[in-house]
Amino acid sequence: MNQAIRIRETWEDRLLLTFIYIALGIITIAVAYPIIYIISSSFSSSFAVLGGKVWLLPVEPTLYGYAAVFQYQQIWKGYLNSILYTGAGSTLSVMLTIMMAYPISRKTFVGRNILVWLLLFAMLFSGGLIPYYLVIRNLHLLNTVWAMILPGALSIFSVIVAKSFFQSSIPNDLYEAAQIDGCSDTGFLIRVVLFLSKPVIAVLFLWSAVGNWNSYFNALIFLNDASLYPLQLVLREILVNNNVNTSSMSLSAEQLKHFEDMKTLLKYSVIVISSIPVLILYPFIQKYFVKGVMVGAIKE
Numbered sequence: 307m308n309q310a311i312r313i314r315e316t317w318e319d320r321l322l323l324t325f326i327y328i329a330l331g332i333i334t335i336a337v338a339y340p341i342i343y344i345i346s347s348s349f350s351s352s353f354a355v356l357g358g359k360v361w362l363l364p365v366e367p368t369l370y371g372y373a374a375v376f377q378y379q380q381i382w383k384g385y386l387n388s389i390l391y392t393g394a395g396s397t398l399s400v401m402l403t404i405m406m407a408y409p410i411s412r413k414t415f416v417g418r419n420i421l422v423w424l425l426l427f428a429m430l431f432s433g434g435l436i437p438y439y440l441v442i443r444n445l446h447l448l449n450t451v452w453a454m455i456l457p458g459a460l461s462i463f464s465v466i467v468a469k470s471f472f473q474s475s476i477p478n479d480l481y482e483a484a485q486i487d488g489c490s491d492t493g494f495l496i497r498v499v500l501f502l503s504k505p506v507i508a509v510l511f512l513w514s515a516v517g518n519w520n521s522y523f524n525a526l527i528f529l530n531d532a533s534l535y536p537l538q539l540v541l542r543e544i545l546v547n548n549n550v551n552t553s554s555m556s557l558s559a560e561q562l563k564h565f566e567d568m569k570t571l572l573k574y575s576v577i578v579i580s581s582i583p584v585l586i587l588y589p590f591i592q593k594y595f596v597k598g599v600m601v602g603a604i605k606e
Contacts, residue, residue, distance in 0.1 A: 307359075311326065315539060326456070332453075342362060343360065343361075343362075344361055344574050344577050344578060345574075345578055346360050346362060346364045346365075346573065347364075347372075347571075347574040348371050348372070348574035348575045348577070348578050348605055349364040349368065350364045350365045350366060350368070351365065351366035351368050351369065351370070351570075351571075352370070352371075352570045352571050353366070353411075354366050355570055355571070355574070356570060366569075370571055371571025371574060371575035372575050372579075374450045374571060374572045374575065375572060375575045375576060375579060377466060378572065380532065380535075380540055381537070381540055381576060381579075383533060383535075383540075384535050384536055384538075384539065384540035384541075385537050385579075385580075387535060387536050387537070388518075388519055388536040388537040388538065388582075390451070391454045391455060391521075391536055392515050392518040392519045393453075393516040394455050395454065395455045395458065395459060395514065396461045396511050396514040396515040396518055398456075399458070399459050399460065399461065399464070399510070399514040399518075400510050400511050400514065401466050402459055402460045403460065403461065403464045403465050404468060404500070404503075404507070404510075405494075405511055406425075406450035406460065406465050406494055407464075407465045407466075407468035407471075407472060408469075408472055408499060410422055410425075410465075410466075410468075410469055410522075411468075411469045411473045411476075412481075422469075425462050426462075426466075427463060427467070428462055429462040429463065429466075431500060435441050435527075438457075439527060439528075442457060447528070448528055448529075448530075449528065449529055449530050449531050449534065451534065453524065453528035453529065454518075454521075454524055454525060454528070454529070456535075456538065457524060457528075458517070458521070458524065461513070461514065461517075462529055464510050464513060464514070466533040467506065467509070467510070468503075468506055468510060471503065471505075471506040472499065472503070472586035475502065475503070475506075476498075476499055476502060479550050480498065481494060484498060495561055506557075512587070512588070515587060516584055517585075519537075519538070519583065519584060520538060521536070521538065522536065522538035522541075522542055525538070525539045526539060526542075538580070540576075540599075541576050541577070541580055544569070544572060544573055544576060545576075545577075547572055579599050
C-alpha cells in the first residue's frame with residue numbers, strides 16, 4: 307500500500323504559516339466585528355447602545371427596533387422601490403452587456419476595434435456631473451422610475467469582462483459548425499452562447515444587482531418625490547440626516563416620549579434589513595463567481 311509522502315516543514319515555513327494565520331485572523335475579526343456589533347445593537351435596548359454597553363452580544367435583548375421598522379411605512383416603500391430598481395436594472399444591464407459584448411468578441415465583426423477603443427475611452431473619461439444631469443433632464447427622466455434604471459444600465463467594465471469570456475470560452479469551431487447547420491448569428495447567441503455562459507451571466511447579474519441595491523447617488527440628484535426613493539436613500543435620511551418622519555407611524559404617547567431612543571435602534575435595524583437581500587442572493591451565485599471572473603479576466 308502506497309503511503310503519502312510527508313514533507314517536513316522547516317522552521318521558516320512554520321513561522322510564515324503562523325504569520326499568515328495571524329494576519330488572516332486579524333482581517334477576519336476586523337471584517338466580522340462591525341457586522342456582529344450592528345446585529346447585536348439592533349437587538350439591544352436603546353439605553354444599552356447609547357451607554358456603550360454593547361460590545362459583542364446583545365444587552366437587554368429586545369425587538370423594539372424591528373417593531374419600529376415595521377411601523378415606518380417609508381422603509382417598506384423604499385424596499386419595494388429598491389427591489390424594482392434592482393430587478394429591472396440588473397436584467398436590462400445583463401441584456402445590454404451581452405448584446406454589446408458578443409458582437410465585439412467576434413473577429414469577423416466590422417468596426418470591432420473602433421468600438422472597443424470608444425468603450426475604453428468612455429470608461430476612462432466622462433463629461434462630469436453637470437452634463438450628466440443635463441442629459442437626464444433633457445430626456446425628461448427627472449423624478450421618474452427610469453432615472454434609476456436607464457443611466458447605469460450599461461457598464462463598460464462588464465462589457466470587457468463578458469467580451470473576454472466569449473473569446474476564451476466559445477470556440478470558433480463551434481460557431482462554424484452552427485453556421486454549417488444553418489444557424490444564424492442571433493440563433494447561435496441564444497441557443498449556444500447563452501447556454502455556455504452561465505458563470506459570466508451570474509457574475510454580471512450579481513455585480514449589477516449589488517450596485518443597484520446599494521446605489522443612492524442617482525436618487526439623490528434625480529428624484530424629488532419621496533415615494534420614489536430607494537431604500538438606501540431612506541437609510542441615508544435616517545443615518546446621516548437623522549430624519550425620521552413619524553406621520554406614517556402609529557405611535558402611542560409613551561412611544562413618542564421615547565422616540566429619540568427608538569431612532570437609535572431604528573438605524574441599526576434598518577442596516578440589518580437592508581443587507582438581507584444581498585446575503586440571500588450571494589450563496590446561489592457564489593459557485594459561478596470565481597469561475598466567471600477568472601475566465602472573463604483572460605486577455606485576448
